[in-house]
Amino acid sequence: MPLIVAQGTADCGGTRWFDLADSVTGAVRRVFLWIPPGTPPETGWRALWLLDGNAVIGTAVDAMRAQAFWPEGTDIGWGALIAIGYPTSDAYDPFRRSWDLGPPPGRSYPPFHEGGAEVRTGGGGEMARFMLEDVRVFLADHVRLDPERQSLFGHSFGGLFTLWLMFTRPDAFRTWIAASPAITWEDSFLQRHLEEFQPAGRALTVHLSAGEWEGSELAPFQRDRADAAERLAQKEQTRTVAAAREMAASLTCLGLRAGFEIYPDETHMSVLPMAVNRAVRCAFSLGGDMPGRWK
Template structure:
């Protein structure tokens, strides 16, 4: 596929491509990084990351630093593919609400006065772009091992990753959902879990959250004017409890599953920690370890 625009290499060799969705025409940015040298015979193992603008720099630095000393890290080389948007900001909140919100979705008030109505429910559109358009663009530029590909998502991205696992379990081998918004929109994701059939696939799933996504506020939040509102929201979202319950449910179905609660991390501070764990989960040389 021909991109609308492209740039790089920058940041240790990262390239980017703005690609129009073949069905809707909406542009998304794909960041691509691979180690120097020839790819293995089967192609590079690859970690795909949602919210690409926010995570690609962290992922590149973490992988290239650790893969350079495999005896000390158990991490081998691989490729990174991150999907985001044509912006210099870390996020495009309006676009990601639509793209990472699985269907059917709902409508919400604008983020800012006078702004457009916020909609969720475009996950099927994003899934098609990810699995068809983005994969075609990457395949034309970099050989990837089809049997060693992983998907990472945080927050709404974690919700999207779990929904895609339940609807397309063979799309990736490894699935990493950090702080997934499992209870979003009345926990509709649990209906997908109830119908989930791995259909002969053997996905590996890693779920995580930060310590301060549980029932308690982080120390620096406890005396804030909105502390009561934050506590009420935590009670509704149940991020830690829902992630652990999901891990238990998937393990009961026979999936290889791991769960972690990262100490002293909030919903946003957990992001670089979770990205690093996704790298370990994806590129481990001794998988049994």
Template sequence: MTDINPLAEGNTWTGARWYDLVDSATGSIRRVFLWQPPGEPPKEGWPVLYMTDGNAVIGTAIDAMRAQACYPSGTNVGWGLLVAVGYPTDDAYDPFRRSWDLGPPPGQSYPPFWEGGKEVRTGGGAEMARFLLEQVRPFVAARTQVDPAHQGLFGHSFGGLFALWLMFTQTAAFSHWIAASPAITWEDSFLLEHQARFDPGAHRLYVHLSAGEWEGDRLAPFQEGKEDAAARPADKTKTRTIAAAQQMAAELADLPGVTVEYETYTGENHMSVLPVAVNRAIQKVFALI
């Protein structure tokens, strides 16, 4: 049986409890944030939203939940568990580790983020998936009652790529899949090979894809006239964040048992979209109707 005792634990100022868990296979330490609603769980257990990039999203998710679930008749949002996987750091991100964890296999190698740093590698998504499903889930279930049939996964950017890859390869893992600004075209669009083989079978899934308005062909107003303005269109053409997400949503909508929505967030760029997308994940996963 997997050892799920935390190496360390503490509280965040947002009201979540954090636990540093040791990966049983690799020895890597990841920080798991857990926020529980007030009161007793429903008879079927709490619905759960799991999130990647835990350090960056847990505070926003808690605020969005607390502001809406207390007024369900006006928001259509009910209470649920929030679980976010991040790293033992005070920063919003650990870019080196998230590149490995959220980049699905086979992955590639890239130059260091900074001079003298380590080579950046992707391709550790299977390791992250195993940790999430085989260690984090039992860890959460040991602390409160959860509804195994109502669990969602949210990811942004690389996290969105990871979520979609996991959906294509382990379809039964979650009932709700939320991918914001997913890096669909990353590493020569290898994700599309998984999509081509995707068969939801008897599973009924909800999928929400999204991107910010300024992730399309046009530059954001604050980018116009800057020194790098001329170079940006080529990168936009390569990443195709909006177009790729729209196309995937349209194709998934043709599959039986899959309910799909796509949304473009007005006025948002690749990073500013994050709190908007986290809020939408709350609204979709914990919707009462």
């Protein structure tokens, strides 16, 4: 059982947070929990798990509260929100995020700032165990969840982690939502996982997405800047839109309900609120026909 180091209430719709010490490493991460009003269904609440919890929990809670009360007009039902972040008031902890969301084997990179520590990736296995073991054990005492109706959302590095976890633990979630995933990160090692992936008949749903300006063109406000050529060269390497579209096609060929969606006039970071709202819809849609609407 993970140790509760601290707990409190976040300023977003009654969300609670708990700082939990990893039962193996002792690393402390913040778990945000929002539970719908009323009595849960007999099978438990459907749940949406979100990575980069500090940055996205407020948006996710607002999206739920604004839409789930009117299912006839939104097709969204109530469900629980679980977001994994860190004990900080900032939206991100870049150093810890690099380790936690970087799938193994990982690499080492120069410090983010002069005098800082070496940045490492490859700790995704620790993060996965924390989520799937420590956090799930902890949540059993706080909320009843439907084990068959759980979804995972990640953006950028979080999208990379989401796809990697699906390839290595397809039993962990039923719906996988990867926004602007860093598929080509570290020499596109994720492609090897795709080639070896065997969904074994599991009824998984996968939603991939990216912003329009994550493709081969710069956003209008970037085109006249001094670093325009450098940004274009970087786009040729990351291939965010093309790689996500190709991944969706490959997963469809494997028999998964997979689709790709592009968000007009959005960049890698501005896309986040739209992607979180779409994650809510993917996780809590009452009709269950989302893939047919994706582009």
